[in-house]
Amino acid sequence: MLNKAESQASRNPWEFWRQWNEITVKMWANAMNNGNTTGTHASGTEGSWMNAMNTVQEHLSNNAQALFNPQEAWKLWFDTTLDICREAINMGRDPAGFLAAWVKVMENIQQRAHAGKSLPIDPFKLFQEWYDAASKPWSKVVEDSIASERFLAFTSPGLENYSHLIKAFRHASEEYLKALRLPTLSDIAHVAEMVVNLEEKVDAIEETIERVKEQQLTQGNATIEKIANVERRLNQIETRLEKMLALLEKFEDEPSINFW
Amino acid sequence: MTQVKPITHETTSQVFDTVRMFEKYKKGMQILLEGAQIQTGLTPKEVVWTKNKARLYHYVPMQEKRFPVPILCIYALINRCYILDLMPSNSLVEYLVSQGFDVYLLDWGIPGEEDKKLTFEHYIYDYIARAIKKVLRHANAEKCSILGYCMGGTMSAMYAALFPNSELKNLILLTTPTDFTTEHTGLYGIWTSEKHFNHDLLVDSFGNVPGDLINAGNLMVKPVTNYIGTYITMWDRILYDRPMNTWLAMNKWVNDGVPFPGEAFRQWIRDFYQQNKLVKGEMSLRGQRVDLSRISCSVLNIAGKRDHICTLPQTEAIMHLISSQDKEFFVLDAGHVGLLINADAKKKLWPKIHTWLQARSQ
Numbered sequence: 001m002l003n004k005a006e007s008q009a010s011r012n013p014w015e016f017w018r019q020w021n022e023i024t025v026k027m028w029a030n031a032m033n034n035g036n037t038t039g040t041h042a043s044g045t046e047g048s049w050m051n052a053m054n055t056v057q058e059h060l061s062n063n064a065q066a067l068f069n070p071q072e073a074w075k076l077w078f079d080t081t082l083d084i085c086r087e088a089i090n091m092g093r094d095p096a097g098f099l100a101a102w103v104k105v106m107e108n109i110q111q112r113a114h115a116g117k118s119l120p121i122d123p124f125k126l127f128q129e130w131y132d133a134a135s136k137p138w139s140k141v142v143e144d145s146i147a148s149e150r151f152l153a154f155t156s157p158g159l160e161n162y163s164h165l166i167k168a169f170r171h172a173s174e175e176y177l178k179a180l181r182l183p184t185l186s187d188i189a190h191v192a193e194m195v196v197n198l199e200e201k202v203d204a205i206e207e208t209i210e211r212v213k214e215q216q217l218t219q220g221n222a223t224i225e226k227i228a229n230v231e232r233r234l235n236q237i238e239t240r241l242e243k244m245l246a247l248l249e250k251f252e253d254e255p256s257i258n259f260w
Numbered sequence: 261m262t263q264v265k266p267i268t269h270e271t272t273s274q275v276f277d278t279v280r281m282f283e284k285y286k287k288g289m290q291i292l293l294e295g296a297q298i299q300t301g302l303t304p305k306e307v308v309w310t311k312n313k314a315r316l317y318h319y320v321p322m323q324e325k326r327f328p329v330p331i332l333c334i335y336a337l338i339n340r341c342y343i344l345d346l347m348p349s350n351s352l353v354e355y356l357v358s359q360g361f362d363v364y365l366l367d368w369g370i371p372g373e374e375d376k377k378l379t380f381e382h383y384i385y386d387y388i389a390r391a392i393k394k395v396l397r398h399a400n401a402e403k404c405s406i407l408g409y410c411m412g413g414t415m416s417a418m419y420a421a422l423f424p425n426s427e428l429k430n431l432i433l434l435t436t437p438t439d440f441t442t443e444h445t446g447l448y449g450i451w452t453s454e455k456h457f458n459h460d461l462l463v464d465s466f467g468n469v470p471g472d473l474i475n476a477g478n479l480m481v482k483p484v485t486n487y488i489g490t491y492i493t494m495w496d497r498i499l500y501d502r503p504m505n506t507w508l509a510m511n512k513w514v515n516d517g518v519p520f521p522g523e524a525f526r527q528w529i530r531d532f533y534q535q536n537k538l539v540k541g542e543m544s545l546r547g548q549r550v551d552l553s554r555i556s557c558s559v560l561n562i563a564g565k566r567d568h569i570c571t572l573p574q575t576e577a578i579m580h581l582i583s584s585q586d587k588e589f590f591v592l593d594a595g596h597v598g599l600l601i602n603a604d605a606k607k608k609l610w611p612k613i614h615t616w617l618q619a620r621s622q
Binding site for chain 1: 311312372373374375376386390393397447450451456457458461462464465466480482483484485488489492495496499
């Protein structure tokens with residue numbers, strides 16, 4: 001079968017493709033679908049693949065010459081991919097909506113091409129358009145997965161195993177370095193802890209000094225106030241004494257004045 | 261003889277376009293390989309106190325202080341605190357300083373191996389309580405306001421509950437989780453459930469839980485957006501010459517995870533996510549029960565409607581537990597971090613905080 005294909009392929013690559021496709025589809029159909037090559041009774045991936053191959057075959061049969069013209073080849077690829085995706089969606093093989101999002105992007109591009117507008121030749125722009133269209137359904141699928149029991153049942157033992165490994169590795173490293181009489185991370189951390197404790201004591205002393213200063217300031221202010229009060233009262237007493245002295249002097253000069 | 265094509269303007273232009281394309285490609289690859297390189301946390305500040313790795317910063321006033329009540333910002337133990345001062349013109353701290361507030365920030369620093377035994381008791385009693393005293397002394401004030409973001413808000417709320425007659429005048433909680441009922445915690449609640457998550461083994465093995473592990477957990481909440489969408493945005497900005505600075509600053513912050521002190525992590529998972537002790541009134545720190553009903557100061561509780569890290573029910577729960585007369589629950593249509601730094605933040609969140617604090621900082 002291969003020799004026959006090779007002899008014809010040297011003249012016509014399309015013929016080679018056609019024969020390869022037919023043989024492969026028949027082979028898979030015999031293996032999985034009891035010889036049914038339409039894929040309608042096959043389930044899952046093999047059904048989708050057979051349908052896809054049939055679609056490709058159909059498009060190439062109708063327009064084989066397109067392969068020799070880059071623009072036509074691009075258009076052929078485009079139309080073929082769109083049809084494959086649409087068929088898959090119709091067959092219910094797009095529960096997450098990825099293909100629907102991709103079809104939306106491609107239809108948008110097709111519309112722009114027909115309208116004569118520029119196409120996103122820039123691959124980044126194309127990827128960005130696809131991401132904008134597909135990120136929501138994609139995020140939903142991923143977020144539902146990572147919240148599922150199945151995901152946790154898988155990752156939890158993984159994290160635990162990793163933790164055990166790290167613990168064993170660290171312990172082994174510590175013992176190894178100790179045997180070599182080299183300082184370990186624990187030794188350095190222990191010294192750092194002592195420094196932190198020392199800093200804590202200094203901080204506590206600083207706190208006490210500040211508190212005492214505040215108290216003294218408060219008390220000092222009170223003392224100053226009291227002294228000022230005493231001073232004020234003394235001044236008042238002094239003023240009265242001076243008045244009394246003045247009156248006494250006056251009495252000495254004029255004994256006739258009656259105090260009482 | 262072969263005819264040489266003359267060099268036209270079009271040819272030169274094509275050559276330059278190709279060169280520019282390669283330069284852009286190089287820029288993108290540099291970011292992917294080396295990480296985002298941009299300076300952050302640029303608002304001028306000075307260190308007023310240090311304790312272990314923590315630094316208490318005071319932001320240098322840009323104008324005369326208008327409000328005597330200083331603000332102390334407290335961030336979470338996950339990622340770095342410079343999200344509050346991300347970059348010029350995109351910084352809550354810069355905004356508050358420009359409005360005449362006296363702003364302080366408690367930076368937890370990067371924990372080392374020696375810090376694996378730090379617990380929430382240490383952070384609240386030894387760090388936050390002391391930091392507040394330092395703030396009041398430095399600002400020469402009798403009372404202060406606290407602005408707590410995410411886990412920093414949870415710690416601030418616990419401080420306010422443990423020290424009800426303290427010098428705390430106002431409490432602002434920004435996307436602060438207090439209720440960890442499993443139905444409200446989303447993916448975090450599922451991943452940290454007792455059935456699937458052995459936090460004791462993790463802490464006993466690692467000591468401090470690596471920042472990369474915490475970071476991976478945070479990114480996995482929205483994996484498609486975080487691992488693919490982010491970089492599509494990056495290439496879009498590079499290839500079409502759009503501004504990059506905000507993207508670079510955010511990317512730097514997202515990937516700048518710090519180790520989570522082991523014992524604090526154990527408490528966070530066990531007491532908060534698994535046993536939800538705080539809202540049940542079962543949380544006890546250094547023998548003292550954390551009773552949220554003892555909070556009586558003015559409270560502004562801010563949440564993001566699209567926050568998938570700290571959901572609305574998680575943030576709202578505290579409103580029904582505190583005994584403050586002056587309290588407000590303010591919801592923005594934003595995500596956990598977007599609420600603080602997106603374009604809307606400048607129009608909604610920042611003015612809201614300003615207006616609310618202005619009336620309560622005299």
